[in-house]
Amino acid sequence: MSNVNERQKRHREHHIKKGAKRLDMLISKESSHQLTMIALYGYGGMKKKHVIEYLLKQEYDRLMSDSDNYFEKLVKDIRESGVDIE
Numbered sequence: 001m002s003n004v005n006e007r008q009k010r011h012r013e014h015h016i017k018k019g020a021k022r023l024d025m026l027i028s029k030e031s032s033h034q035l036t037m038i039a040l041y042g043y044g045g046m047k048k049k050h051v052i053e054y055l056l057k058q059e060y061d062r063l064m065s066d067s068d069n070y071f072e073k074l075v076k077d078i079r080e081s082g083v084d085i086e
Contacts (some may be wrong), residue, residue, distance in 0.1 A: 016022065027035075039051045046054075063071035078085055 012022070035051065037049050039046050040050045043051055043054070066072075069072075075085070
């Protein structure tokens with residue numbers, strides 16, 4: 001294994017130990033292009049990872065603040081059922 005690969009592996013393992021979760025998926029070409037454009041021009045060169053995390057937080061907060069509290073109740077029910085969603 002090359003030094004670069006070893007450093008990358010240690011880097012990933014370090015973040016996983018700190019609670020990070022690995023997300024590995026394929027997305028459409030269109031979505032990839034949109035994410036690139038949002039990162040470069042919508043958020044001034046922000047890393048794609050940070051754009052995704054920011055947008056997820058915005059949507060989560062929006063759903064949690066909904067007036068009927070449906071999403072908040074759903075999250076509470078899931079946690080109380082013992083499902084780990086953290």
